[in-house]
Amino acid sequence: MSRFDVVSLGEPLYELNRQPDGNWLTGFGGDTLNVAIATARLGSKAAYVTRLGDDFFADELRALMRQEAIDTSAVVTDAGAPTGVYFVTHGPSGHVFTYRRAGSAASRMTPADLDHGLIAAARFFHASGISQAISETAAETVAAAISMARKAGVGVSFDTNFRTRLWTAEKARPVIEAAAAQADILKT
Numbered sequence: 426m427s428r429f430d431v432v433s434l435g436e437p438l439y440e441l442n443r444q445p446d447g448n449w450l451t452g453f454g455g456d457t458l459n460v461a462i463a464t465a466r467l468g469s470k471a472a473y474v475t476r477l478g479d480d481f482f483a484d485e486l487r488a489l490m491r492q493e494a495i496d497t498s499a500v501v502t503d504a505g506a507p508t509g510v511y512f513v514t515h516g517p518s519g520h521v522f523t524y525r526r527a528g529s530a531a532s533r534m535t536p537a538d539l540d541h542g543l544i545a546a547a548r549f550f551h552a553s554g555i556s557q558a559i560s561e562t563a564a565e566t567v568a569a570a571i572s573m574a575r576k577a578g579v580g581v582s583f584d585t586n587f588r589t590r591l592w593t594a595e596k597a598r599p600v601i602e603a604a605a606a607q608a609d610i611l612k613t
Contacts, residue, residue, distance in 0.1 A: 428546035429496065430469035431582070433461040434570055435556040436531035436563075437475055437490075438524075439482035442513040453489055454511060456553050456586055465493045472496035472543060474570070476530040482508035483530070499540050503530035524590075532560040536569035544570055545577035549610070553584040554601050558591035564600055571607050583608035 435457025441449040457473075464471040473495050477483035479502050486508065490497050509526035526532065544550055550570060557564040574581050583604050587597055605611055 427548040427579075428470065429472045429543075429548070431461065431464040431549050431551055432472045432474060432499075432544055432547040432579075433457045433464070433551040434474040434534075434567060435553060436509055436526065436529065436559055437473070437477070437486050438509045438511050438526065439485060440511055440513065443515065445515075451485070453486060455509075456555055456584060457551060458486075458490075460551050460582075460584075461490075461495050462493050465495050470496070472499060472547070474499040474534075474539065474543070476501045476503045476506070476534050476538065478502075478506055478508040478530045479504040480508055482510055499538075499543050501530075501538055503533055506530040506533050526559065529559070532563055534560075534566040535562045536566050538566065539570055539573065541573050541577075544573045544579060547574070547579050549580040549582050550574035551582040551584075552604065554586040554597065554604075555588060555591065557600050557604065558588060558597065567604060568600075571604060575607060580609040581607055582610040582612075584612040586612075 437455040437458040440452035440454045461471040461473045509529035512523040514521045552567045557567050
């Protein structure tokens, strides 16, 4: 029997959303974190794999994960890099997103960060194109985690989630296609 229903890997983000009164409403984002939260809220067991900085934003994200009953044993603290942050402002064309994620702790993930036992203890492993796009080492980490999952008989869930702000179609295509080809569940 699996210890976790879903082990999700990616970059959680701290959100600051500008309100009409000029104040900032705090929140959280990150496609793979959203999957972990949804899994836990549905009564299933979730774990999350990432790197966070040693900062206020990381403390808030860890508190959220604890509150949502997500296992954080594979959340590594990287004191040499910040936690990713994004800002939401509102204009005539709608929401405008501004990211401060270059060089984030999560972008410094490497295959050495992976806990094979954690991934092997899941029913499904989940990652996304964003998890791959934030850096070359993050893309390598996703590929290594998918390989670990497949070898352990763990199902793979993959969300292509292609973002042109992060990488070009030419660079993304072979990386995303390789992951998608190994997915049992594919979201496009």
